[in-house]
Each structure stands twice: as C-alpha cells, then as structure tokens.
Amino acid sequence: MSTIFVVGIGPGAYEKMTIEAADALRNCDVIIGYTVYVDLVKEHFAGKEFLTTPMRKEVERCRLAFETAAEGKQVAMICSGDAGVYGMAGLMYELSEEWPDIEIKVIPGVTAATGGAAVLGAPLIHDFALISLSDLLTPWEKIEKRLLLASEADFVICLYNPGSHKRADYLEKACDLMLRYKAPETVCGIVSQIGRDGETSRTMTLAELRNTKVDMFTTVFIGNSQTKEIRDHMVTPRGYRYE
C-alpha cells in the first residue's frame, strides 16, 4: 500500500517547517500544491518534480495526487500552515474512498493562528475560537452565528480569510457583531505575511479594528475581556497568580 503525505509547511519561511515535514519533502519524488506554496519551498528541494494547480482547483489537485501516487511515485501534497486547518487533509480523506489502496498520512505544521500569535506576543494563551470569514464554502448566517456566540462566550477569536477585494467590508461586519458582546477597547492585533518577506503586525482596539482594511494574507486576533497590551504586545493571561 502506498502512502501520500499531506504536509503542512508552516507560515512560509523554511525554518518554520517541522523537521518531519522537511524530511517528508526530501524523501518524496513529487511535490504537489497550490502554485504560491510550491514557489515557497522550491529552492529548498531541488531535483523534485513539482506539480501545481491554481486556487479553486482543489479537487483536481487532490485527484492529481492520487493519480501520481497510483503510478508508483512517492507524493507529498503541501499546504501552507497546517494541512488540517482549512487545509487539504479533509478533502484528501474524502476522495481517498476512491483509492482504497492508497493511505493518507497528515504531517502537522504551524498554522497562522499560532504563527501569528507568536509575532503579536501571546494572544491565544487561553480558550480561543478560530473562524474563517470566507463565505465561499460556508453560508454567511453560520459565520454570523459563530461570531456572536464566540463573543458571548468571551473566547479570544482568531479570524482567517478576513478580507479580499470582493469581501472588503466583511471584517467591519464581523466587528459590529463582536461589539455586541465585546467592549470597543478590547485589545486586538493583526499580522500580515506571517513568516514571509514583508511581515508586519499591529495592535489596536476592537473599535479601531472595525475601521481597518485587511487583505487575504492577514490574520486577525480579537482578545477576550482580560487580554492586555504589554510592551506593545498583545497578551492574554492564563491566570497564574503572582504578586
């Protein structure tokens, strides 16, 4: 039985990949992924065969992985961040029923939530909820409900896909929903291009976040009621008592 490795390469920089992920890419014949991610790893894995499909061609990309593995090649399918967080691991398992002789092994990586948190300080130290604002595959009503209930529960919230050209006002809409339960002065932070050239980050209040424009390479963090700003960093206390 052959195995396809579904590999999370982390936020982008080679050093943010796990040793296990780098080993899997070194030991495979073919690396398959979205064009942008293949470009991120290419220089570190010379001599491999690279196959790419554009965005929105996820099903084709998965089928390509199975077909290539069925030819007897060792395949690694790469995803940015963690392959299991809004990544391709799920679809690979769903399609794998058509290829019962091929096994899937997921190799975890650093997702944008924890990669971005490390840049901002320590926003995710306590219970948090991860919500994607993309309504391409999820009805907006469901996203809205999750934003409201997660805010009512006082979770730290991390938003993936907070905006794009088409969805320019989604972050503003999300902030208005969160403001029903979270205070306007709630400490928030944004990180763009995590672990890549041009990485930037900023802390601000939820009221300020509402009027901030973000793109699809930005990850957004909204604190809980205890999150504070310490030395320009966003920090959520765990609750250890100290004098």
Place this chain on the structure above:
Amino acid sequence: MSTIFVVGIGPGAYEKMTIEAADALRNCDVIIGYTVYVDLVKEHFAGKEFLTTPMRKEVERCRLAFETAAEGKQVAMICSGDAGVYGMAGLMYELSEEWPDIEIKVIPGVTAATGGAAVLGAPLIHDFALISLSDLLTPWEKIEKRLLLASEADFVICLYNPGSHKRADYLEKACDLMLRYKAPETVCGIVSQIGRDGETSRTMTLAELRNTKVDMFTTVFIGNSQTKEIRDHMVTPRGYRYE
C-alpha cells in the same frame, strides 16, 4: 538588549519540532523548562545547561529565565506544543515588565490540537474552538458557558486537559453540556501521547465519549454536525463541492 526565546517544542518527538525551534535550542547556553519537557529534548542538545522547575512552579520558572538571561547567558525557555497555547509565553510577557532590558521572542510550534488532529485524520478542517477543562485557573462556570455556546454554534471542539485523578468526571460533565446541542452520534476522537512512545487514538460517538475515561495526556475532539468517519478516520468537510 538580550533576548529570551520562548520555544514551543511540539508534541514531543524531536522531528515534530520546527527547524527554527531546533536552531534556537542549538544556539542557546541554557534550556529551562518543566522537568518532563526538558527530559524530552535533553538527548538532542548535549552540552547545554539544563534548569528545571516542577509543575505549578511556573512563576519561579519564568523568574529563573529572566535572572539567567540577566547574567548574560542566552536562554531558551521550552514549552510542549506551542508556547502561546496554554503555554508560558503569556506569563513571560507579564513578568517581563520587571526586566525592561530583556526582550521576549516566541517561536511557535505544533500544538496538541493540530498534532492530534493529524493522527485522527482531519477533524479541524473547519471553524473550531479550543477549551481547557482545567478549572485550576479558570472558574468552572466560565468553562461551562464556553462549552454550551461553542456547541450551540456548531464548532468542532477540541478539549485540552480533559481529565486527571482529581477531575475524573469532568469529561462526562462536559459531554452532558455539549449533548444539549450536539447529537449523541456526533463523531468524536481521542489521542493520547501525541508524537511520543505509546501514542494511541480512537474514534467514537459523543455518547460513547461520555463514558470514556481519559487522562491529562489525552486530547479530545468533538466533531461538528458535518463531521464523518472515513476509513476509520475523523474528517470534517470544508465544503469543496465534488461529484
């Protein structure tokens, strides 16, 4: 200005550490951490000075890191998983106000949620909430509220610290709360000793999970209404349409 690296070493196995984390440990003079985590990395970083404090001595451990850095030594403070997810990064920032000349840099790692998800299949492909059942530092009423609202919002839920000797019935209590909104046949999974010797995993229904005993080395996953079992794995669809 000197810098302390707060390093997430991942679930435990050396290969699950990022390249950046391994570099930070190789380049430091002193590695500080909870005894169990220091034992996990010791053999890979021979020649370093190792300092440990037991569990519940987190504040002392952080002060030790600052005092050692103030002596001019390069310090790495290690945490299992990601240092920013129920880890020491928050407390390090909080205490850092007493040491304004020392900078903190967090190096992210694979947390148990994504490490465990990779073992089970792909349970976290869509929006999820991370909740710790430990009421040592959080009032149980707050945990209860978060379990209820996260279930009502149909999040996939990942539970950290689901049980211990003292809290033997906490998972059962948590399941009863989640069962108010989630169906008894909701697909769930548990993983123990992620990435370490003796790693085990199991998928089951929420009704079965309610009657399952777990320890503090177990991470628990409760699916959303769409999570399914595919080839013995726990898989949450993202929603890509395919025929």
